Amino acid sequence: MLINRHKPEDCACILPSEITPESAYLNRRDLLKAAVAAGLVIPASWQAEAAETQKLNYTKNPGFSVTDKPNTYEEITSYNNFYEFGTNKEDPARNSGSFKPTPWSVKIGGECDVKGTFTLEDILKPHALEERIYRFRCVEAWSMVIPWVGFPLKDLLARFKPNSKAKYVAFKTIVRPSEMIGQRSGTLDWPYVEGLRIDEAMHPLSLMIVGLYGKTLPNQNGAPLRLMTPWKYGFKNIKSIVEISFVEKQPPSTWNITAPSEYGFYSNVNPSVDHPRWSQARERRIGAGGGLFNARQETLMFNGYETQVASLYKGMDLKKYF
Ligand SMILES: Nc1nc2c(c(=O)[nH]1)N[C@H]1C(S)=C(S)[C@@H](COP(=O)(O)O)O[C@H]1N2
Ligand SMILES: [Mo]
Numbered sequence: 001m002l003i004n005r006h007k008p009e010d011c012a013c014i015l016p017s018e019i020t021p022e023s024a025y026l027n028r029r030d031l032l033k034a035a036v037a038a039g040l041v042i043p044a045s046w047q048a049e050a051a052e053t054q055k056l057n058y059t060k061n062p063g064f065s066v067t068d069k070p071n072t073y074e075e076i077t078s079y080n081n082f083y084e085f086g087t088n089k090e091d092p093a094r095n096s097g098s099f100k101p102t103p104w105s106v107k108i109g110g111e112c113d114v115k116g117t118f119t120l121e122d123i124l125k126p127h128a129l130e131e132r133i134y135r136f137r138c139v140e141a142w143s144m145v146i147p148w149v150g151f152p153l154k155d156l157l158a159r160f161k162p163n164s165k166a167k168y169v170a171f172k173t174i175v176r177p178s179e180m181i182g183q184r185s186g187t188l189d190w191p192y193v194e195g196l197r198i199d200e201a202m203h204p205l206s207l208m209i210v211g212l213y214g215k216t217l218p219n220q221n222g223a224p225l226r227l228m229t230p231w232k233y234g235f236k237n238i239k240s241i242v243e244i245s246f247v248e249k250q251p252p253s254t255w256n257i258t259a260p261s262e263y264g265f266y267s268n269v270n271p272s273v274d275h276p277r278w279s280q281a282r283e284r285r286i287g288a289g290g291g292l293f294n295a296r297q298e299t300l301m302f303n304g305y306e307t308q309v310a311s312l313y314k315g316m317d318l319k320k321y322f
Contacts, residue, residue, distance in 0.1 A: 052218070052219075053211075053215040053216045053217070053218055054215060054216045055214060055215055056129055056149050056210065056211045056214055056215060056216060057129065058128075058129035058130055058131050058149045058211075058214065059128070059129075059130050059131070060130070060131045061130040061131060061132050064130075064132045064204075064205070065131075065132050065133035065134070065147075066133055066134065066135055066145060066304065067133075068133075068135065068145045069145065070133055070145045070146065070147050071144040071145055071146060071286055071287050072287065073212075073213045075144065075286050075287045076144060076146055076212060076213075076221065077093060077212075077218050077220055077221060078090065078093045078220075079144075079286055080092040080093060080220045080221065081138065081234065081235070082096070082182075082220055082221075082222065082239055083182050083187050083188055083192070084173065084180040084182045084183050084190070084192065084239075084240075085099075085180060085181060085182050085219075085220065086181060086182050087182070087187060091182070092219070092220035092221075093218075093220045095181050095182075096180075096218075096219035096220045097219070098179055099176070099179045099180065099219045099223070100179065101217075101219060101223035101224040101240070102120070102224065103119065103120070104119070104120040104224050104225070104242075105117050105118060105119050105120065105242070106118055106120070106123055106225065106241060106242055106243065106244060107242065107243045107244075107245075108160050108243075108244050108245070109243075109245045109246075110166070110170070110245035110246040110247050111162060111163050111165040111166040111245075111246040111247065111248060112160040112161055112162045112163060112166060112246045113160070113161035113163065114159065114160040114161050115160070120224055120225065123156065123225070124210065126155075126159070127151035127155060127156065127208075128151065129149050129150065129151055129210065129211070130149070130150070130151065131147055131148065131149050131214070132147075132148055132150070132207065133145060133146070133147045133148075134146055134148055134207075134228060134230040135230055135303050135304050135305075136230065136234060137233060137234065137269045137283060137299065137303045138233065138234040138235075139233035139234060139235055139255075139263065139267070139275065139280075141278060141279075141280065141282065141283050141284060141299075142283060142284045142285075142286055143283040143284070143285050143286065143297075143299075144285070144286050144287075145285075146212060147212060147213055147214075148207060148209045148211070148212055148228055149209070149210060149211035149212060149214060149215075150207040150208050150209040150210055150211070150228065151207065151208055151210075152204060152206065152207060152208075153201055153202070153206040153207060153208050153227070154201070154202040154203070154204065154206065156208055157169065157201060157202065157244075157246075160246070162198070162246045163246075165246075165248045166198055166246035166247070166248070167197070167198055167247070167248050167249070168195050168196065168197055168198060168246075168247050168248070168249070168250055168251050169195060169196050169198060169201040169244060169245070169246055169247070169251075170193065170194075170195045170243075170244070170245045170246075170247050170251035170252075171193065171194045171195065171196075171227060171238045171241050171243065171244055172191045172192070172193050172238075172241065172242055172243035172244075173190075173191045173192040173193070173238055173239055173240050173241060173242065174191065174240045174241075174242045175190050175191045177190075188254055188258060189254070189257070189258070191242075192238060192239070192254045193238070193251065193252050193253060193254050194227065194235075194236055194237075194238040194251075194253045194254065195247075195250065195251035195252070195253050195265070196229065196236070197250075197312075198246075199312055200229065200312060203229075203308075203309060203312065204308075205229065205230055205231065205305060205308055205309065206227070206228070206229050207227070207228040207229075208225060208226075208227065208228075209222070209225070209226045209227065209228045210224060210225060221239070222237075222238075222239025222240050222241075223240060224240070225240070225241045226238060226239040226240065226241060227239075227241065230303055230305055231268060231269055231302040231303050231304075231305040231306075231308075231309045232266070232267045232268055232269060232303075233263075233267045233268075233269055235254070235255050235263065235267065236253070236267050250265060253265055253267075255267075261276060262275060262276055262277070264321065264322035265321070266313075266318075266321050266322060267322070268302055268309075268313070268318065268322075269299060269300070269301070269302055269303035270301060270302070270318055270322065271298065271299040271300065271301060272301075273318060273319055273322050280299055281298065281299060282296040282297060282298055282299055283296060283297060283298075283299045284296050285297060
């Protein structure tokens with residue numbers, strides 16, 4: 001999402017001068033594993049971090065899953081965009097080790113009958129978790145396939161009884177500069193904010209995500225709660241959500257307010273509408289053959305979810321509402 005410096009391709013090209021010795025990449029979790037392997041006695045405060053991700057109970061939902069080969073856990077958790085922890089792809093894994101996703105609560109408000117602040121446990125309690133393997137397409141023209149664990153956003157939203165003025169849903173990420181090094185500088189206006197039209201939010205593909213590969217979310221992927229709308233560019237999928245509100249007017253979204261000519265509110269994956277500085281026709285699947293010239297594949301309309309979501313945008317000029 002770099003604004004001026006790079007073509008999207010460049011974001012993934014590591015120059016020899018940028019290669020850091022492996023030891024510099026070791027995060028607390030890696031150190032912990034190394035310590036355990038070495039038979040060292042680990043202080044209690046560190047042991048808590050060993051249990052950072054926990055196993056979840058869920059059922060697989062093949063009807064809502066693609067059959068593409070999923071990316072590895074390593075790929076999904078080490079190549080991230082989460083500017084609260086830095087702007088490079090490896091920063092979130094490296095810098096999020098001391099972020100505390102528990103305890104957590106989410107404030108619900110706006111045009112709805114049921115409002116208040118709910119603990120994560122309150123939020124999750126009535127929902128059965130499922131695994132869905134979704135395609136994921138970043139606006140920077142790379143992609144992954146990710147086995148998420150979550151539950152339909154519509155089931156959560158319905159509990160708060162939105163009223164007839166609830167035309168959009170707005171989301172906010174936590175602001176915690178003491179644990180989020182990127183928030184100590186003004187790369188973006190914090191908090192990161194996003195929004196969906198209410199019918200997009202209520203679409204059965206829209207998920208609240210709490211895990212991946214059967215375990216709770218690692219911090220770098222948006223612990224403990226993040227959004228997933230697989231037909232939209234990655235940046236719509238706001239991480240570490242602390243506020244959800246129902247609103248009448250189209251809410252602000254971080255990349256749209258940062259660079260409105262480059263990132264629209266809708267942000268639907270669309271190979272025929274180019275970003276002003278690069279083509280969106282193709283994408284580089286992370287992990288699919290290494291090197292600078294690794295395989296690119298065609299980007300599909302609505303990221304391959306066209307039959308499910310095209311009706312949401314009937315009659316809209318998608319070049320104007322990009
Ligand atoms: N709060 C917050 N949410 C965010 C971002 C961010 O910087 N901050 N980056 C977005 C972008 S650009 C992408 S591509 C995805 C990346 O999600 P992943 O790291 O789990 O693959 O998160 C999105 N959600
Ligand atoms: Mo992205």
